[in-house]
Amino acid sequence: MTTSVPHLVRTQDNAFWFEAAAEGRLAVQRCSACETLRHPPAPACPECHSFEWDSVDAPLHGTLHSWTVVHHPKDGSLAYPLAVGLVDLETGTRLVADFEEGTDVDALRIDAPVDIVFGEHAHAEILPRLRLSGGRS
Ligand SMILES: [Zn+2]
Known part of the structure; x- marks a missing residue:
């Protein structure tokens, strides 16, 4: 890669x-x-x-405050379209993270419930990923 x-x-x-x-x-x-x-x-x-x-x-869930879909520049370690979300957490803090590969970017909505999961990022680092709640497992 x-x-x-x-x-x-x-x-x-x-x-x-x-x-x-x-x-x-x-x-x-x-x-x-x-x-x-x-x-x-x-x-x-x-x-x-x-x-x-x-x-x-x-807690490993929150609500989607906003997001963007990245198309360029393409990097070999990422899957496209790449949705990047800004999530409001119950702690009152926010998290920026990529949505997991295969996310239906047309299904993203403000205030949508999201789960925080973890996945391998570039260089084998484990970082939070976002998943629409009720989505695929
Ligand atoms: Zn203080």
Whole structure:
């Protein structure tokens, strides 16, 4: 497989997120001082500026806030048409992820319920994928 997708860049602030994804969990960073949840991971809390944090696991479902369908540029590691969704989670945070291969892009609707599943991405990384709830298994 030829891919131009860059390798993930793991840091001390985001490694927990990728490790959770590899275990099939969707982690959300939580400020230890004020308990504000945030995603994507960042060194400091945007509310109180604390550098102390831990994480909680989000439920593996949400609602589709928006999406786009990518047709170009084509990459050998991805299947097209590639739908990329922005999902509202119960944690109040949002997740951007690809819909799984074979998704009917014409069936996507704002506020549609989606499940978070996990799949292999470029370079054998395991990342969240989106699946319309009630869709194929
Ligand atoms: Zn805080």
